[in-house]
Amino acid sequence: MNDRNDDDQVPQRRRFLECMAWAGAGAVWAMKGGIAHASALGAGNAASDATFRFVQISDSHVGFHLAPNPDPVATLRETIARINAQPQRPDFIVHTGDLTHLSKPEQFDTVKQVLSEAKVDRVFFIPGEHDVIGDNGKAFFDRFGSGAGGGWYSFDHRGVHFIALVNVLNLQAGGLGFLGTEQLAWLRQDVAGLSGSTPIVVFAHMPLWSLYPQWGWGTQDAAQALQPLKRFGSVTVLNGHIHQIQQSVEGRVMFYTARSTAYPQPAPGQGSAPGPLKDLPASQLRAHIGLREVRHVRGSQAIAVTDSALA
Amino acid sequence: MFRRSLLPLALLLPLAASAAPPAATARYQIEIRNFHFLPARATVPVGAQVTWTNRDEEPHIVVSTGNRFPSSPALDTGDRYRATFTTPGTYTYFCSIHPQMVATIVVR
Numbered sequence: 001m002n003d004r005n006d007d008d009q010v011p012q013r014r015r016f017l018e019c020m021a022w023a024g025a026g027a028v029w030a031m032k033g034g035i036a037h038a039s040a041l042g043a044g045n046a047a048s049d050a051t052f053r054f055v056q057i058s059d060s061h062v063g064f065h066l067a068p069n070p071d072p073v074a075t076l077r078e079t080i081a082r083i084n085a086q087p088q089r090p091d092f093i094v095h096t097g098d099l100t101h102l103s104k105p106e107q108f109d110t111v112k113q114v115l116s117e118a119k120v121d122r123v124f125f126i127p128g129e130h131d132v133i134g135d136n137g138k139a140f141f142d143r144f145g146s147g148a149g150g151g152w153y154s155f156d157h158r159g160v161h162f163i164a165l166v167n168v169l170n171l172q173a174g175g176l177g178f179l180g181t182e183q184l185a186w187l188r189q190d191v192a193g194l195s196g197s198t199p200i201v202v203f204a205h206m207p208l209w210s211l212y213p214q215w216g217w218g219t220q221d222a223a224q225a226l227q228p229l230k231r232f233g234s235v236t237v238l239n240g241h242i243h244q245i246q247q248s249v250e251g252r253v254m255f256y257t258a259r260s261t262a263y264p265q266p267a268p269g270q271g272s273a274p275g276p277l278k279d280l281p282a283s284q285l286r287a288h289i290g291l292r293e294v295r296h297v298r299g300s301q302a303i304a305v306t307d308s309a310l311a
Numbered sequence: 312m313f314r315r316s317l318l319p320l321a322l323l324l325p326l327a328a329s330a331a332p333p334a335a336t337a338r339y340q341i342e343i344r345n346f347h348f349l350p351a352r353a354t355v356p357v358g359a360q361v362t363w364t365n366r367d368e369e370p371h372i373v374v375s376t377g378n379r380f381p382s383s384p385a386l387d388t389g390d391r392y393r394a395t396f397t398t399p400g401t402y403t404y405f406c407s408i409h410p411q412m413v414a415t416i417v418v419r
Contacts, residue, residue, distance in 0.1 A: 066368050066388065102370055102385050129408040133372065133385045173376050173405035173413045215346070216411040273345035276368045 050295035050304070052158050055083050055090045055120075057291050058205075058240030059260035061130065062110050063101035068280040069289075072101075072262035076114050078310055079261045079291050084119045090293070091157065093120050096240040096258060097128030097168065097205030099144070103135065108143050127151065128205040128241060129168040136169060152183050154190050160296055160303075161194055163187065165204040167219045177206030177219035177241075184221065188228045199234040199301045201294070206241045209248050209255045212268035217242050226253060234301035238294070242274070245307050256292070256305055264288035286311030336360055336395075341414075343371050343386070348404075348414035355418055360395045371412070376403040 060076045069075060083090065095115070100107035108131075115123050125144035127137050137151060146153040151166045165187070167177035179187075191200070202208070208222040219225075229235045235253040243260035244267065263276045263285070280288065290309040297304055337359040342349045344366040355361060365371050365386040373383040373392055379402055383392035396402065396418040406412040 064368075102387060130370070133370070133408060168408075171407055171410040173403060173410055175410045214411070216409050273347075273367070274369075275346070278368060 049298050051298045052091045053088065053293055053295040055093045055291055055293055056096060056203075056238050056258050057083075057093060057261050058096040058258045059098040059128065059243050059262060060095070060111060061098055061101045061260065061262040062114075063104060063107040064262055064276070066276065067278040068276060068282065068285050069263040073110060073114060075286070075289055075310065076111070076261045077117070078286075079289075080114060080118045082291060082308070082310065084117070086293075090120055092122040092124060093118055094124040094164075094203055094238070095126075096203055096238060097126050098130040098240060098260075099125070099128070099140070101130055103131055103133040103139055105139055108139055112143055124162075124164060124203070126164045126166060126203050126205055127168055129171070132168055137166075150180075150183055150186070152186065158296065160199045160201055161191070163190065163200065163202045165202060165208075165225065167204050167206045167208075167222075175220050176213055176216055177204075177208075177222075179219065179221050179225055184224050187225055191228050191232075194232075196231045197233055197301060199296065199303060200229055200232050200236070201303060202229070202235065202237045204237065204239045207239050207246075207255065207257055208237050209250065211242065211246060211248070211257070215268065215274045217268065217274075226250070229253060234303060236294075236303040236305075238292075238305075242268075244288075254303070258292050259288065259290045259307060259309065261289055261291070338362065340364065342366055343406075343412075346371075346406075346409055346412055348406075348412060351414045353414075353416050355396060355416060357399055357418055358395065358397055359418065360393055361416060363392045365390050370408070371406045372408055373404055374407040376405060380404075382407075 057079055061072050062076065064072050099111040127140045131137060131140040141151055145151055152164055154161065154163045165179060165183065167179050170180060171178050206219050207217055208219050208225060211217040230251060233252060237253060237255045238258065240258050242257050243263065243265040245259060246257045248255040265274050266277060287309050290307065293306045295304045337356050339353055339355050339359055339361045341353060341361060341363045343363055346367065363373050365388060368388055370385045370387050372385055375382065380394050386392055396416065399418050402416045404414060
């Protein structure tokens with residue numbers, strides 16, 4: 001995915017890019033028959049057509065203690081309260097990594113305690129690179145792991161196949177996010193028996209598209225992960241890591257990066273480095289952090305995505 | 312007892328001093344700033360002690376490619392890590408959570 005300028009060749013991509021302007025203000029996204037549709041929040045009844053919904057949160061960085069958010073536990077707790085206040089309870093929450101800032105046991109325990117306040121049946125987790133420091137993820141997997149070998153897993157929920165990938169281990173000097181041959185082989189096997197009409201939702205911490213490799217915002221073997229997914233009519237990839245909303249499309253694969261519940265990072269290439277936007281005034285923090293609701297649209301393969309800031 | 316335990320220590324001290332005279336230890340500083348190790352290539356003499364200091368809001372880790380010197384723990388803002396290089400060679404290292412950060416120490 002490095003050809004964002006040749007949208008004239010792909011009508012649905014041009015349509016998609018037109019829609020991108022909506023994203024910052026809070027938009028409802030849906031993909032039907034390969035064409036992306038967007039409408040402003042509250043503009044239609046899209047929210048009522050879901051067979052089920054779940055919530056994605058990401059990058060809580062518990063243990064971070066500097067500007068622009070010296071208390072990420074408080075903003076995580078606000079996020080959970082926001083989820084609990086929704087009129088319709090989500091089927092589950094997925095946290096797409098960087099639960100903690102430094103992988104410390106007490107930081108993981110705090111996350112676990114705050115998330116226990118969520119009124120949902122289940123919370124799914126995948127690790128970010130901040131969750132695997134010093135122990136290859138042992139402290140993370142002990143508390144939040146699926147019990148499987150490498151930490152990756154899949155499950156089916158109401159007709160949608162969910163795949164949770166780990167792309168933050170065994171990172172190599174000069175490289176990006178990394179899946180590895182064992183996980184890629186598992187993925188090919190995992191989807192081999194599925195009908196092409198099964199909607200697929202993939203969770204990963206780092207982007208599975210080449211978003212901004214200079215800042216490490218990509219996954220070096222992502223193309224090999226996407227190859228066995230190309231035959232499916234609806235593939236939605238949800239990730240975190242970059243603490244802001246970015247979207248892309250490649251064939252029938254839609255990519256969405258989520259906001260953090262803690263602090264935003266600069267837009268790709270703006271400034272000298274990634275990292276917390278430390279000059280953000282406290283009064284503006286909550287406009288840049290939040291959560292994402294994801295819905296399976298009734299009677300179709302479509303997955304619709306709505307991002308909400310805390311303020 | 313006090314005298315007896317003191318005596319061997321007094322005998323050992325000159326030996327230790329002649330093996331590694333503290334005054335001769337060269338000390339080098341490497342800053343971690345804006346997701347870069349600075350300088351990205353440092354040339355130091357054999358026996359040099361290198362100190363990394365993290366100036367970013369993000370944590371970083373110093374990891375030797377090929378595990379040729381011990382890795383640091385996670386360095387939070389302001390944290391330091393020291394390693395001493397006693398063997399000549401070229402040591403490549405990176406940050407294992409931001410692997411685009413790669414740098415080199417040349418020991419001569």
